[in-house]
Amino acid sequence: MSTSPCLKHRCSKCCIETEMPLTKRDIQRIENLGFKEEDFVRYVDGIPVLKTKEDGSCVFLEDGKCKIYKYRPDGCRLYPLVWVKGIERATLDPHCPYRYEFRFTHKDVEKLAELVKEIYHHEGSGVTTKIRKTGGAKRG
């Protein structure tokens, strides 16, 4: 089994200053672990996104690792594949330094388009699935 770029490079930059949107299923899955919604969800323009700590990192990032990795949001799983406003299609987030080491399939792109539709309630909607202020790669 190949090592993900995130693990290979020990990178968790994408979990820092993240505004990862969440689906209802993401929220339910994480609540099932025993977390309360108010512990990990905040709303930006009515859209639920992962909460961050004072330093801007995701509430679930601990010692450079995702403590809910197996249950992480779908957007985290697909990153650095993102949906970009204006282009209205999937692309690789240029902020991720290891983006070209990831392999995505057409199914991943379809999944991303479905997430965009589900979260923003309309098709290819002028959003990215990973809105970020600083860049980096997702941990695999």
Ligand code: SF4
């Ligand atoms: S992978 Fe985990 S730590 Fe990183 S943004 Fe997603 S939930 Fe947070």
